[in-house]
Amino acid sequence: MENTNRPLISLRAADIMSRSIVMIPREMSLQGAARLLTGAGVTGAPVIDDQGRCIGVLSATDFMHSVEAHQPHANPSRSSDSMPHCAWQIPEGNMNSCLCVADFMTIDPVLVGPATPIGELARMMMDAHIHRIIVADMATHRPLGIVSSMDILAAVARVDEVPRIDEPECHEPHVGVFMAGAF
Amino acid sequence: MTLTMTLRTEAQLNLVAETASDLMVPNPISLRAEASAAEAMRLFTEEGITAAPVIDESGRPVGVISRSDLLIHKCVEQKQHDGEYFREASIESVDDVPKPMIPMTVQELMTPAVFAVSEDTPVSRVVSDMVGLRVHRLFVVAEDGILVGIITTMDVLKHLLPDD
Numbered sequence: 001m002e003n004t005n006r007p008l009i010s011l012r013a014a015d016i017m018s019r020s021i022v023m024i025p026r027e028m029s030l031q032g033a034a035r036l037l038t039g040a041g042v043t044g045a046p047v048i049d050d051q052g053r054c055i056g057v058l059s060a061t062d063f064m065h066s067v068e069a070h071q072p073h074a075n076p077s078r079s080s081d082s083m084p085h086c087a088w089q090i091p092e093g094n095m096n097s098c099l100c101v102a103d104f105m106t107i108d109p110v111l112v113g114p115a116t117p118i119g120e121l122a123r124m125m126m127d128a129h130i131h132r133i134i135v136a137d138m139a140t141h142r143p144l145g146i147v148s149s150m151d152i153l154a155a156v157a158r159v160d161e162v163p164r165i166d167e168p169e170c171h172e173p174h175v176g177v178f179m180a181g182a183f
Numbered sequence: 184m185t186l187t188m189t190l191r192t193e194a195q196l197n198l199v200a201e202t203a204s205d206l207m208v209p210n211p212i213s214l215r216a217e218a219s220a221a222e223a224m225r226l227f228t229e230e231g232i233t234a235a236p237v238i239d240e241s242g243r244p245v246g247v248i249s250r251s252d253l254l255i256h257k258c259v260e261q262k263q264h265d266g267e268y269f270r271e272a273s274i275e276s277v278d279d280v281p282k283p284m285i286p287m288t289v290q291e292l293m294t295p296a297v298f299a300v301s302e303d304t305p306v307s308r309v310v311s312d313m314v315g316l317r318v319h320r321l322f323v324v325a326e327d328g329i330l331v332g333i334i335t336t337m338d339v340l341k342h343l344l345p346d347d
Binding site: 009122 | 196198233250251254307310311313314317319336337339340341343
């Protein structure tokens with residue numbers, strides 16, 4: 001994301017999108033996609049065809065749907081330490097490795113051009129109930145970046161704060177990380 | 184004196200809220216820590232939700248449980264069940280009878296991390312905390328620590344929309 005002090009209303013998708021994106025070939029296996037996403041530390045990515053065009057999105061939710069659709073088959077040779085610990089680990093060893101990304105991705109992804117205003121991005125996320133939108137060259141449908149709801153919040157957080165009252169009381173907000181069992 | 188702050192944006196795009204209480208969804212559907220995994224799955228299905236805060240007996244949040252947590256548990260349980268089945272097939276004495284599986288509770292499956300703000304936390308702090316902590320939801324707690332609401336990134340976006 002570019003560091004900019006421009007007014008919020010003037011920001012476009014290209015200003016706030018993440019340009020470092022992982023792209024998943026449609027023919028890739030779910031296991032391969034899981035390894036790719038885990039390695040990149042992301043929870044979703046565009047799926048592309050052999051022309052590089054975005055044809056879908058694969059997210060953690062899609063992986064969970066694949067698990068629900070295919071009940072796990074136990075393999076007695078696998079030890080207990082091979083049990084899954086996160087969503088990305090579920091497909092490994094529990095599913096048929098022939099399952100392809102194209103079978104479980106979300107098709108008809110929401111694509112926008114790089115000049116889409118930030119307000120429009122927020123509205124589209126709300127309307128479609130999605131947390132990320134693919135920014136693409138709308139002529140070729142090739143992905144250029146991704147805007148997440150967190151990217152929009154980060155842009156909002158950079159905007160200056162203007163107190164309405166001259167001398168506001170300073171309440172230290174009750175913010176913290178508590179680990180259960182620590183009490 | 185009441186703390187009232189707003190984020191300065193252009194006229195067409197305002198974050199129309201002052202404090203966490205303006206952003207939050209009040210009285211979220213919650214699960215008791217001692218509820219079983221089956222009860223949690225049933226609640227998720229009936230309510231059409233994918234995650235829920237976990238509260239203790241006094242109503243204080245102690246963690247979050249998601250559909251992913253439950254599905255992972257289901258995978259593990261299935262493996263254990265099939266493992267017992269194969270072991271049962273080779274029983275040579277009555278002493279080798281497999282022990283029945285004990286149903287796991289929500290507390291054992293949840294992520295025991297709570298990110299919370301108070302009801303009067305300014306919206307600017309709510310947003311900066313979400314971004315800084317990289318979390319998509321914050322709990323809102325009353326002075327006594329009781330869970331009173333939840334704020335998601337979508338709730339913030341909802342209040343960011345143009346005010347026509």
